[in-house]
Amino acid sequence: MVSVREEKAAHVAEVADKLSQSKTTIVTDYRGLTVGEVTELRKRLREAGIEFRVLKNTVVRRATSESGTSALDVYLKGPTAIAFGSDDLIAPAKLLNEFASKNKALEIKGGLVEGKLIDADGVKELASLPSRDGLLSMLLSVLQAPMRNLAYATKQVAEQKEAQNA
Numbered sequence: 393m394v395s396v397r398e399e400k401a402a403h404v405a406e407v408a409d410k411l412s413q414s415k416t417t418i419v420t421d422y423r424g425l426t427v428g429e430v431t432e433l434r435k436r437l438r439e440a441g442i443e444f445r446v447l448k449n450t451v452v453r454r455a456t457s458e459s460g461t462s463a464l465d466v467y468l469k470g471p472t473a474i475a476f477g478s479d480d481l482i483a484p485a486k487l488l489n490e491f492a493s494k495n496k497a498l499e500i501k502g503g504l505v506e507g508k509l510i511d512a513d514g515v516k517e518l519a520s521l522p523s524r525d526g527l528l529s530m531l532l533s534v535l536q537a538p539m540r541n542l543a544y545a546t547k548q549v550a551e552q553k554e555a556q557n558a
């Protein structure tokens with residue numbers, strides 16, 4: 393039989409592992425949200441590959457000291473729910489910010505993005521950035537523009553010479 397102390401240590405180790413593997417970690421205060429609203433938020437986040445967990449601050453503090461992310465401790469006051477995003481940097485911020493704008497009860501406290509501490513305004517700025525796919529399409533468009541312009545100019549020159557020969 394596993395003792396309570398060992399269970400707690402395993403729980404802290406699990407949270408520490410999530411903190412160290414996550415690219416984006418966002419701390420929120422969920423007070424005032426109904427069970428239905430929290431369920432809807434979790435569903436949206438889960439569909440995007442983001443885990444959203446309600447955790448005790450003492451467990452998170454121990455986990456942050458184990459994982460080297462103790463800068464996050466500033467936001468561990470009051471009821472805390474944390475979103476762990478390991479795939480996309482921007483998706484957790486976008487989804488939480490969108491949900492918080494519709495449900496004023498959800499308060500975004502701050503978080504960590506690739507180990508750097510950001511406040512609530514930083515999360516909002518991160519949410520305003522285009523997604524990874526959007527950034528890649530912008531880059532592709534910029535890279536294709538010179539070729540497209542060269543092809544257009546070549547076509548214009550060819551049409552002009554045909555008009556002169558006719």
